[in-house]
Amino acid sequence: MGLDADLEAQVDRWRGYVQRRQAIAAADVDELEDHLRGQIDDLLATGLDHDEAFLVAIKRLGNLDAVSQEFAREHSDRLWKQLVLVPDDSDARTPAWRELAVVLAVAVCAGVAVKIGFSWSEGGTGLARNLGLLILPFLAGYFAWKRRLTAPVLAALVASVAGLAVLLNVYPFAESGSTELLAALHAPVLLWALVGVAYLGGRWRSDARRMDFVRFTGELAIYYTLLALGGAVLVALTVAVLAVVGIDPEPVLGGWILPFAVPGALVVAAWLVEAKQNVVENIAPVLTRVFTPLTIVMLLALLAVLATAGGLGTVDRDLLILMNAILVLVLCLLLYSISARDSLARPGLFDMLQLALVIVALAVDGVMLTAMLARITEFGFSANKIAALGLNLLLLAHLVRSAWLTVGFLRGRTPFSALERWQTRYLPVYGLWALVVVVVFPLAFGFA
Amino acid sequence: MRIEKDLVAAAATPLVLGILLDGDLYGYAILKRVGELSGGSLQWTDGMLYPLLHRLERLGYVTSLWATSEVGRRRKHYAITDAGREQLAERQAQWTVMADALRQVWQDAPRPAPPRLATGAEGWA
Numbered sequence: 001m002g003l004d005a006d007l008e009a010q011v012d013r014w015r016g017y018v019q020r021r022q023a024i025a026a027a028d029v030d031e032l033e034d035h036l037r038g039q040i041d042d043l044l045a046t047g048l049d050h051d052e053a054f055l056v057a058i059k060r061l062g063n064l065d066a067v068s069q070e071f072a073r074e075h076s077d078r079l080w081k082q083l084v085l086v087p088d089d090s091d092a093r094t095p096a097w098r099e100l101a102v103v104l105a106v107a108v109c110a111g112v113a114v115k116i117g118f119s120w121s122e123g124g125t126g127l128a129r130n131l132g133l134l135i136l137p138f139l140a141g142y143f144a145w146k147r148r149l150t151a152p153v154l155a156a157l158v159a160s161v162a163g164l165a166v167l168l169n170v171y172p173f174a175e176s177g178s179t180e181l182l183a184a185l186h187a188p189v190l191l192w193a194l195v196g197v198a199y200l201g202g203r204w205r206s207d208a209r210r211m212d213f214v215r216f217t218g219e220l221a222i223y224y225t226l227l228a229l230g231g232a233v234l235v236a237l238t239v240a241v242l243a244v245v246g247i248d249p250e251p252v253l254g255g256w257i258l259p260f261a262v263p264g265a266l267v268v269a270a271w272l273v274e275a276k277q278n279v280v281e282n283i284a285p286v287l288t289r290v291f292t293p294l295t296i297v298m299l300l301a302l303l304a305v306l307a308t309a310g311g312l313g314t315v316d317r318d319l320l321i322l323m324n325a326i327l328v329l330v331l332c333l334l335l336y337s338i339s340a341r342d343s344l345a346r347p348g349l350f351d352m353l354q355l356a357l358v359i360v361a362l363a364v365d366g367v368m369l370t371a372m373l374a375r376i377t378e379f380g381f382s383a384n385k386i387a388a389l390g391l392n393l394l395l396l397a398h399l400v401r402s403a404w405l406t407v408g409f410l411r412g413r414t415p416f417s418a419l420e421r422w423q424t425r426y427l428p429v430y431g432l433w434a435l436v437v438v439v440v441f442p443l444a445f446g447f448a
Numbered sequence: 449m450r451i452e453k454d455l456v457a458a459a460a461t462p463l464v465l466g467i468l469l470d471g472d473l474y475g476y477a478i479l480k481r482v483g484e485l486s487g488g489s490l491q492w493t494d495g496m497l498y499p500l501l502h503r504l505e506r507l508g509y510v511t512s513l514w515a516t517s518e519v520g521r522r523r524k525h526y527a528i529t530d531a532g533r534e535q536l537a538e539r540q541a542q543w544t545v546m547a548d549a550l551r552q553v554w555q556d557a558p559r560p561a562p563p564r565l566a567t568g569a570e571g572w573a
Contacts, residue, residue: 027514031475031498031524034517038476039494062493070499074506
């Protein structure tokens with residue numbers, strides 16, 4: 001239609017404004033827009049100019065609050081945004097069903113892989129080393145299909161996974177040595193980075209897309225937990241009933257249901273997160289708001305305990321590993337709260353809380369590093385200690401820079417996007433470190 | 449002449465169903481038809497038509513179908529269903545009774561007082 005660019009822009013802006021109403025679904029906006037444009041065309045035909053026609057048409061459409069309230073009365077369910085996994089629009093049905101079929105196929109494949117892995121390893125440590133390899137490539141495969149990866153990216157992904165698989169199984173790891181354990185722990189990180197490349201559809205240079213992957217990871221963790229809880233309730237009830245009847249469910253449960261359900265649920269959770277992206281408010285931001293203050297309290301308590309526990313050199317090795325895990329968790333919390341924040345909003349109370357979290361985490365990290373250095377000077381180097389030290393140094397750099405940028409943001413000197421960029425640019429460093437631990441450490445420490 | 453909001457609301461359902469009886473229409477065309485039929489005196493907020501149409505759809509009186517307009521826009525067309533026709537017949541009967549009753553009252557009673565004298569009755573209304 002002959003609407004000029006200015007009018008088009010006005011209609012677009014109006015559309016954006018209406019779309020923000022929860023009660024008015026996208027299809028209703030289409031319908032209202034068709035109405036608005038029909039009205040404008042008629043008004044133009046009567047000799048009004050563009051601005052006048054637009055204003056009159058908007059006015060006749062009525063007060064948006066009242067209209068939206070009327071929509072809400074008719075569709076109160078919409079205030080609870082509904083997740084439509086398989087839309088029943090007849091024109092869109094085929095791709096949605098096809099996607100569901102692909103998801104289920106991928107989930108079953110991952111289950112089959114885990115099942116085969118179980119029967120080959122016969123309870124050896126080889127399974128722990130390869131577990132990530134048995135599941136995550138399928139998830140990457142789903143995204144490769146979904147994002148229609150180009151051949152070079154796909155080839156690079158396949159080559160990386162294959163290379164990792166060969167390394168993990170060709171290296172002559174010593175029986176229950178620490179390099180094997182380290183490799184088993186770091187291989188999933190590496191694989192997750194590869195899943196990330198598939199998720200980003202090869203556009204891994206884009207900061208915004210990387211942040212999307214961070215969000216995806218957080219939501220996936222939540223969805224997976226929910227699925228696991230639901231599954232656990234279901235299994236527990238079934239087991240209880242079978243036990244009463246006198247049938248032992250253990251062989252079927254351990255041998256078949258769990259090997260298929262646990263990896264399958266991961267793929268399904270990934271699909272759910274993909275499908276709901278724009279539909280449901282993300283839950284991660286809510287959780288970060290709840291847990292940031294709680295984590296600060298927890299870290300302060302830990303600091304107090306560590307400070308009163310006496311000589312740092314005597315700090316237990318298990319404690320150091322636990323503390324490492326806690327710091328990684330704190331980092332995840334930081335990442336999610338940053339990923340969930342509106343980057344244009346002004347600095348607020350929550351940003352100060354976040355800064356407090358980072359500073360307390362830095363203090364804990366400082367104590368840990370001192371303890372580690374003390375242990376290293378006392379007992380000398382080992383693969384475990386170097387791996388822990390390396391991770392702590394990476395965390396230190398990450399946290400120091402985050403604290404610095406947060407202070408700058410609170411003082412209004414740096415934009416929030418600088419803090420976001422720092423997170424997304426730094427993340428690949430962890431992948432590289434995992435690569436070093438998996439590939440170089442076994443060689444450097446003689447597979448011990 | 450401006451028709452009171454509540455009266456418009458009460459008349460909306462039979463009016464829309466009656467208009468759809470002549471054939472499928474989309475929202476804007478329904479409103480234009482309402483304007484033509486009432487000589488422009490029956491105006492309602494355009495945006496309110498759509499929640500009403502959706503309610504009629506939920507009740508099963510109309511069905512909707514997305515089509516493409518002559519200029520290539522997505523456009524939702526509404527058509528009356530059998531249940532809608534039944535509903536319309538019922539409403540028609542109700543309105544006929546109502547109109548008859550009103551006509552009889554007005555034939556027997558004197559014409560309403562001019563607005564100037566009506567001010568005294570305001571508190572009573």
